[in-house]
Amino acid sequence: MAEAAYSLNLKQAFQTHEGESETHIERLGQIFELIKRPAQQKTCNAILGIIEESKEVMKQFKGTDALDPGLIAGAQAVEHYEISRYGTMVTWANTLGLDDVAELLETTLDEEETTDELLSQIAETTVNAKAA
Numbered sequence: 001m002a003e004a005a006y007s008l009n010l011k012q013a014f015q016t017h018e019g020e021s022e023t024h025i026e027r028l029g030q031i032f033e034l035i036k037r038p039a040q041q042k043t044c045n046a047i048l049g050i051i052e053e054s055k056e057v058m059k060q061f062k063g064t065d066a067l068d069p070g071l072i073a074g075a076q077a078v079e080h081y082e083i084s085r086y087g088t089m090v091t092w093a094n095t096l097g098l099d100d101v102a103e104l105l106e107t108t109l110d111e112e113e114t115t116d117e118l119l120s121q122i123a124e125t126t127v128n129a130k131a132a
């Protein structure tokens, strides 16, 4: 999506969050160590569905000003999903009294929310008006 985006701000937002996502994976590793369970990779079909939608958007709107708003819509669907999941896990960690786990999850949740807000800002201040 970073490669496909036309707006430099949007490209940069995608690249920055890609780097953050690597840190999110590292934090999950730390969490599994804290709870003394093996970390296992699992495919998320919900996210795969959103990625498929975004691929269609990229194909359909390539070369038009509607591409960037479409990419943002897809990326925000991913962020909202992540916000939902991390929010749930923070609550569960707090319920279980796992303060250190909750703190790690909350740090990631904050970054997901910041990314979501940045994407809204890019949409509202530049790319949406251009597409309209």
Ligand SMILES: [Fe+2]
Binding pocket: 017, 021, 078, 079, 082, 112, 115
């Ligand atoms: Fe994210």
